[in-house]
Amino acid sequence: MDQPSPPRPAVMIDVARLAGVSHQTVSRVLNGHPSVRSETRERVLTAVRQLNYRPNALARGLAGRRSRVLGVVSFDTILYGPAATLLGVERAARAAGYGVSIVTLEQLDHDGVGDALSALAEQSVAGVVIIAPFTNTAAALRSLPTGIPAVVVEAGTSGALPAISVDQVAGARLAVQHLLTLGHATVWHVRGPQNWREARDRESAWRSTLEEAGATVPPAIDGDWSARSGYEAGLRLAGDPRVTAVFCANDQQALGLLRAFHERGVRVPDDVSVVGFDDIPEAEFMSPPLTTIRQDFDEVGRRCLGMLLDLLDAPPDLLGEAYPRVAPALVARASTGPARS
Amino acid sequence: MDQPSPPRPAVMIDVARLAGVSHQTVSRVLNGHPSVRSETRERVLTAVRQLNYRPNALARGLAGRRSRVLGVVSFDTILYGPAATLLGVERAARAAGYGVSIVTLEQLDHDGVGDALSALAEQSVAGVVIIAPFTNTAAALRSLPTGIPAVVVEAGTSGALPAISVDQVAGARLAVQHLLTLGHATVWHVRGPQNWREARDRESAWRSTLEEAGATVPPAIDGDWSARSGYEAGLRLAGDPRVTAVFCANDQQALGLLRAFHERGVRVPDDVSVVGFDDIPEAEFMSPPLTTIRQDFDEVGRRCLGMLLDLLDAPPDLLGEAYPRVAPALVARASTGPARS
DNA sequence: AACGCGGCTGTGAACGCTAACAATCGTTCT
């Protein structure tokens, strides 16, 4: 006689027996196969509920082709953008009935990405989302013949890979034009790390926007996304009377910059205007509240997943440029103002 | 005749054939079984390399008992602590040869946790780490007879569940005592959301530390971890001459508070000292740099994983309180100073 | 000289599910 709550969780055959059908019929019901008499379907569903049956995803993946798990390759640092994107992807995946397995990389190099992908392939993920917007990611991926459908996030115009990204060029242009419109003769730039695609895109858009406006292009200051690097940049910029407007490649750097300016008695926005990038939740509460470029990471995650799902059943790679960039937006706050007269 | 790069990835039997052994011997080599002649082992490993064989985790999980995947239940907001902990767990898991599947919850309630756990159970994870330090998480978990080994992060002294946490009480005490030592008559508190275990722990430690010191205990101000809530608290506190020291339940709230004080002309630390909690990377670059309590989330993640792995082969729950709390540390910066004389 | 034992390897059967095909039945078409 069976115990009411057996140690072993119910499997499909248990459900089948209880419902008086074959295990295949149970499978059909579970997978929404059309040709099952509705009375039978009900009987099966009742049995499922009664036994608290949950299909085993491992067996499912092994038997059929597709697993209902997606892989996400992210990396090892807590940066707002990637973290927010990951969340967006996960949420969208869950909504679509997929699980999410993550791998973070410490190495940004070829092997790192390769290993991550292998680890995911081992788990038979149906597809992967790669949130690793380094300039060399695309190259690394191209040389990996894993055959898993993949979507790259934020990789910009890298080429042959399906990618979703925020329009970095438009964002940087928004920032620079905002400052120029306020009457600043030129705009300085604290850029992000050079191995990041986005950093390069922002920098080059900054440069070309200035050039188009006929403004002189000051040298870019190096940064690495961290507040500390922004702080150091701020210390260098603080003494220079030519500096009236600074565009930071992200909000953390802007925070550090603000700190340095504050220390050195540079008033923002009276002496210098500052614009950031990302619109992290804290931006509104910096001193002063930071004007910045908002990126909708949630939307990125969502589109990214949509694209991956399309990729899963649409075999060809004809999807090329069908997916438009996500548009960034300027959020004007108190850190920017008219140029000193 | 086989193509050199077949569309179908190699499976164990392919390796076996190439090495001239049985599939079982291949399995033995892969799992480090002792009784394989070293010459045979070499032969198999060579074949593995040659075919670029990777064992199928799905089949492995199905056939054997254990899958090499752990689940992490997190939730839907980008908060520094949980994000950092997740990263720590993932890193530790990867080091131990485990994959990580994540599920985020939007609902904090019983069903939310239950669904998350079911989703993970479906994937046959070997164990789960739950990063959801709500006060009701413990209750929700106890009522779930899923039978999966689980470790809860940051759940404090909740009781019957294996848990790893930073010593919130010690942390809050550190903060309050730091301020009292500086000569402040009492310390105000902007607390976190009441459904968070940690928020309650910090609040009650704040209260008891004040009481022990014979200081009056002002009413706690509500917050929800966000900078905005800190800002609002700051606006309320700014007018009050009795307020000379504020302990914020996290750094974001402290940021908002600083912003509000700045707006209202309250000088920090001259008029009011402020202490935060977490030591987010930005804390050092706030205006002024924030004195705060550092939590080592990476260590939390690591211990958490260690505990889970112990739990996996050590069946009994005799591990109870064997795992000590992670000690927090005071990081003194410029936002605190002596009381006004 | 036969026995037994330990190191090494192979065989068959799960694991829980889906895919492909076969079987059954009541209809509908010619």
Place this chain on the structure above:
DNA sequence: AGAACGATTGTTAGCGTTCACAGCCGCGTT
């Protein structure tokens, strides 16, 4: 009326591993 058809269900065979149980070998024992 006989056959073919569509809807519904069952049967059999894997998916790629590990597990349990044999085999085989050569050596030291009795």
